[in-house]
Amino acid sequence: MQQGKAVKRVDDVxxxxxxxxxxxxxxxxxxxxxxxxxxxxxxxECRDKYLASRSGQTS
Ligand SMILES: [Zn+2]
Incomplete structure (x- = not known):
């Protein structure tokens, strides 16, 4: 007997x-x-700003 009921709510993370x-x-x-x-x-937008802030720093 197999039931295809998978209770997963990954999208709620x-x-x-x-x-x-x-x-x-x-x-x-x-x-x-x-x-x-x-x-x-x-x-x-946040991704782009994060990238910009990274590349703006010269270490
Ligand atoms: Zn954000």
Whole structure:
């Protein structure tokens, strides 16, 4: 007997935007893949600003 009832609610997972600090559903996140990390932002705007702030720093 097999039942196809999988109770998964992955779309309810909330993650934090590393740039603006807002919480948003993981499903709605904008993905950014860097060399060593994968980030999720609440919007493309935040992703772009985060990238701009990174590249603006000369270390
Ligand atoms: Zn944001």
């Amino acid at each position: 909330m993650v934090k935007d590393p740039f603006c600090g807002a919480y948003f559903p993981k499903n709605n996140g904008v993905h950014l893949k860097l060399k060593n990390q994968n980030l999720l932002f609440c919007s493309r």
